[in-house]
Amino acid sequence: MQTWRINVRTQTLTHEAVPDSWQKLGGRGLLARILLDEVDAACEPLGPHNKLIFAPGLLVGHMLSSCDRISVGGKSPLTGGIKESNAGGRTGLHMTHLGIKTLIIEDQPTDSNWWLLHLSQKGAEFMPADDLAGLGVYAAAPLLIERFGDKVAIALIGPGGEMQLAGAGIQNIDKDQVPSRINARGGLGAVMGSKKLKAIVFDKSGTNKPPIADNKAFRAAQKAYNKALMGHTQTQVYADYGTAAIAGMCNSFGAIPTRNFSSGQFEGVDKISGEQLRETLLLRGGASETTHACMAGCTIRCSNIFGGTDGEEIVSPIEYETIGLMGSNLGIDSLDTIARLNWQVNDLGLDSIEIGAALGVAADAGLMNFGDGERALALLNEIRVGSPLGRMLGNGAAVTGRVLGVERVAAVKGQAMSAYDPRAIKGTGVTYATSPQGADHTCGLTIRAQIDHLDPYIQADVSLNAQLAMAGYDTLGACVFAGFGFGASPESIRDLLNARYGWQVDTDILKSLGRETILLERAFNHAAGFTTADDRLPEWMTREALPPLDPVFDVPNKTLDTLFDNL
């Protein structure tokens, strides 16, 4: 495996040996190491000194179930701090086959032309891409597939990334060539836009899977992992209902974001729940599918395809986060409307969490009525045409709140909260506050812990353990749901890594990777100027009670400030 380093100004590729200190890291942990080694933390995120870095996780390359995720990172234009965002799809797998441990994209072109970067065994080729500029990803991806064949992996940006909006992500095509597997959070699509890359095509033809040090041991470990995964009760739940399964649970905890985080229960939740979603898809048939894999080899298949009454696909997939932020958070109780909003943000290459949160803030300011899906679609069109109003929304909830004078913005470090109100799930509030990534449930969701989520004094360990585990999984390239298996069979992580790389790591490897990752990330953020003052939920959440259970966020600041003290 090598480092592939691309300079977008000189349009050159260099192959480099991987330094020792990078060898035992992948994904999120490797990104943190590289950013700390190579990027001035004070740099302008959309300027020439930032880098856009792709890194598959350590377990990527062998179609282990739920373990082929691609991490992308850089300094975030949304938070001003470190950023890693991972996604499914093909990109990670194809990179490992090409022998790319990490792809580092640096510098900035001096002109305004758009480019396509083609990577293969032959190296790198820059091709003009002005013909793709302005196209949504659903229009651009098929053109690329037509040109390069349906076996390639593609990472691309939509108009949102081209406009360098801080809510823009990077879309990856999945096993069915649908470009909706998004490195969503923190504006990495804007960083890609600042490098003037519309798309990166990874052509792995002629390559093989990355080598395995001990094939037999690997297969044994894989079997143990798969058995544990398939034996977990939640695996079938997620296969049946997808992530939407959690809507009802979150609502019952009084934690589902509703009308810009002004309530924790939504009267229309039954119309947008996982159960309703499944029923709708089964009823509609046609293109609709209740279960679908975003990565080849996944046995959970939590994804879905949402089709219309005419049997045609509207969008794939609908996730709980989108249901929460673009449904209940906007007072919208129609899955069809949510699906249409979802398609639009996907096509624009935007993070549905950030944009849903921004629309909620806009609604609070009177720019739309809660529940008015047509107006929400019209506001998304403002983003598409690049109006100042649209650019405001596309830059996320915090900027939108700042411009419109709305205090009730649910964000930390400038990044919008996911669909769990932290006043009612306080452990997740600890994660939101302290994660180096900004508010992000994938950094340590605590909703499944068997504790009183309203007790402010018992959340520290729950959040810390979740954060360490998630940073570990993100370094492995494992989906959060891989945790159903790895949690039940932690030794399989050890065995997979040792078999794959010929290492001798111990069973504490997951936490050890998580610990290293978070320490590196905190070091970067420290250099970028972050302090404990940034490790806070917004003040209004400490005094505005969340109906109907009426909790405020009252975890003591000291808990937040000492969380990582003994790492």
Added chain:
Amino acid sequence: MQTWRINVRTQTLTHEAVPDSWQKLGGRGLLARILLDEVDAACEPLGPHNKLIFAPGLLVGHMLSSCDRISVGGKSPLTGGIKESNAGGRTGLHMTHLGIKTLIIEDQPTDSNWWLLHLSQKGAEFMPADDLAGLGVYAAAPLLIERFGDKVAIALIGPGGEMQLAGAGIQNIDKDQVPSRINARGGLGAVMGSKKLKAIVFDKSGTNKPPIADNKAFRAAQKAYNKALMGHTQTQVYADYGTAAIAGMCNSFGAIPTRNFSSGQFEGVDKISGEQLRETLLLRGGASETTHACMAGCTIRCSNIFGGTDGEEIVSPIEYETIGLMGSNLGIDSLDTIARLNWQVNDLGLDSIEIGAALGVAADAGLMNFGDGERALALLNEIRVGSPLGRMLGNGAAVTGRVLGVERVAAVKGQAMSAYDPRAIKGTGVTYATSPQGADHTCGLTIRAQIDHLDPYIQADVSLNAQLAMAGYDTLGACVFAGFGFGASPESIRDLLNARYGWQVDTDILKSLGRETILLERAFNHAAGFTTADDRLPEWMTREALPPLDPVFDVPNKTLDTLFDNL
């Protein structure tokens, strides 16, 4: 002298004795002390925990020339850090006659009604002010004067402050009852708006000047000061040309902001210079005046009244900062257009620096053509009507750049630079970078130092000395131009303070006040989460050369980070 503490929620006033640690401070220094003592640095600037504090400087109350300024402070909604902004007009003088050492306005009403706060010897009275809401200050002030007489002092906000825009200031009426003496910078008008106060009326009837410990010594010191002031060569220059005198000098240094800080020389500078201004005003006659005092007793009279060809007043005054930011920075070479823009921002109660900078950024993004004054006026009207576009502009240059995707934003800590490009006047760049206030020439302008302004290695002491002196003057309530006198006669500061208060301070009192002030301010900012990463000019200024002299800002970071080490 007492502390008057107003709670806007309970609508109560309490009179309190002034703590010992506040006694020897006034103005900016006192604000810093109070903010550090009473305000959680992490608080939401527009929430109930921030306070809006008025504090006249130590020398205020006796109509000493250029020494009756009023400092207003709070946590800034623009920078997130400490904020002091001072202004001329009547407010400071009247407060001292009422015996108010400082007025602390705290908490937040729970409803949305607007109020007028009337302060007099009888105490405080809250009066409904919904009838004034939405009025510009030029409409609101006469109504207040009609109601309360022309002897009162008034501090009020315009629609900008009501909308809680971060570019909003607080207007004070001057000796001619014109409401254009603005505590301009850092969004204190928004803080006043968040307290739901449209105006504060200070009625000093029945009061006397504050006591003087040694009247004879005071008069002698005043005489020495006046003599030094009148003997300074610049005093007459400023009387003749006002602050606009500096336009030509700044242009010759290649430092006048031109078309959003993309050039340091403006081809139309002769049309907007101090010389042209004077000539125009002399020619027009009528309401026009080339020299005018903003505070009673001022012997410099750097203010002016700009009248039209019809003899009617357009605006008073036109200052260099407005000429720089709303003239050359927008490519506008007409004093009449600048005067009309100036009237609009004044009436809206906005900072002409911040709004001029925001318009420059908007022009860079294509929202107006440079030089198009009518379009600039139309954009100001967007602020007046409160559209999202207008709110974006009214929230300042940094937010405007963030929304519109313009990297070339001249701001530090979120506050726009004044009309001196720091690449060509590098000492002022050091001030911009390191001042706890954010970019602000009044915190330590270095343009008059007899040094090479392009040499990056000799600016530290020049900036540091200027910053200490200015923090000292701001604590005294002295205008920057009082420095013409105090600089030549530093012992008169000592003598005035000792005579006024019966103290025994030494001749180093100016720097000593400055030092204490800056240390307090840095402590507040530290608690608010500021680090050395915030003490930087924007990255683009370190790599984008400024035509025609083509300097970049290359003062070493180490110089910035060690500037205050030996305070």
